[in-house]
Amino acid sequence: MIKLAANLSMLFTEHEFLDRFSAAAEVGFKGVEYLFPYAFEAQDIRQRLDAHGLKQVLFNLPPGDWDAGERGLASLPGREQEFRDSVEVALRYAEALDCPRLHAMAGLLPEDADDAVYRRHHASYIDNLRYAAEACASAGRTLLIEPINGRDMPGFFLQTQQQARDIVREVGVDSLKVQFDLYHCQIVQGDLMHEMEAQYPQIGHVQIAGVPERHEPDRGEVNYPQLLEHLEGLGYRGWVGCEYRPRAGTVAGLGWASAYGIGGRT
Numbered sequence: 001m002i003k004l005a006a007n008l009s010m011l012f013t014e015h016e017f018l019d020r021f022s023a024a025a026e027v028g029f030k031g032v033e034y035l036f037p038y039a040f041e042a043q044d045i046r047q048r049l050d051a052h053g054l055k056q057v058l059f060n061l062p063p064g065d066w067d068a069g070e071r072g073l074a075s076l077p078g079r080e081q082e083f084r085d086s087v088e089v090a091l092r093y094a095e096a097l098d099c100p101r102l103h104a105m106a107g108l109l110p111e112d113a114d115d116a117v118y119r120r121h122h123a124s125y126i127d128n129l130r131y132a133a134e135a136c137a138s139a140g141r142t143l144l145i146e147p148i149n150g151r152d153m154p155g156f157f158l159q160t161q162q163q164a165r166d167i168v169r170e171v172g173v174d175s176l177k178v179q180f181d182l183y184h185c186q187i188v189q190g191d192l193m194h195e196m197e198a199q200y201p202q203i204g205h206v207q208i209a210g211v212p213e214r215h216e217p218d219r220g221e222v223n224y225p226q227l228l229e230h231l232e233g234l235g236y237r238g239w240v241g242c243e244y245r246p247r248a249g250t251v252a253g254l255g256w257a258s259a260y261g262i263g264g265r266t
């Protein structure tokens with residue numbers, strides 16, 4: 001059966017961050033993901049994971065100055081040392097949290113970027129990802145890149161699934177995979193079933209949300225039951241992150257997830 005993970009940056013925000021772990025476990029989640037652990041001591045998070053029998057399935061590398069609008073460092077020319085430092089920090093947390101996957105956000109292109117600027121970002125991205133994927137491989141972890149739609153994140157460097165596949169191939173390190181977020185894919189290009197098949201060998205993690213509002217995946221233009229069945233049929237046994245903003249309360253909105261063993265209090 002498809003294994004759902006709770007994204008604690010979006011679900012259970014009725015609670016303080018460290019209290020979201022117990023809330024997720026209480027309704028049956030066995031895995032959690034979120035954007036960043038860095039505002040907390042790793043051992044405090046580890047204590048919550050262990051206390052509630054949860055696995056940490058994913059978090060992101062430090063993204064640069066998030067509050068100032070930065071959305072990752074991986075493609076930013078001139079920020080290579082900062083990127084390498086961010087890999088080291090993330091790997092330390094990953095070890096403490098026993099987390100097998102790390103997502104390196106690509107970062108933004110400047111508004112007036114021409115081809116030459118794009119090529120510089122591309123070159124930095126490839127070098128940085130090679131460095132980070134090798135570091136992750138040595139630590140027994142997988143590095144992920146995720147295409148994100150330009151409506152939610154204007155200027156994001158990595159937007160299409162094909163671009164992600166090409167980059168994974170160009171980097172050429174087995175520990176680099178794609179974080180396939182069906183919400184972003186639908187907004188950027190649609191054709192989800194086909195993209196899932198084309199992407200399948202490179203998929204390292206999956207995320208879902210209703211389109212277009214990024215609420216529960218039970219309404220809107222995407223047929224998730226069918227897509228998740230197809231994913232399972234392809235052989236996917238990894239996690240599917242529930243990365244959506246509940247319409248009216250996290251637990252109240254979990255009816256759709258009962259088909260996957262999540263819902264009523266356990």
Ligand SMILES: O=C(O)C(=O)[C@H](O)CO
Pocket residue numbers: 035060103105146148181184207243
């Ligand atoms: O926004 C998303 O879809 C993500 O998965 C990221 O990790 C975040 O920025």
Ligand SMILES: [Mg+2]
Pocket residue numbers: 146181207243
């Ligand atoms: Mg996502």
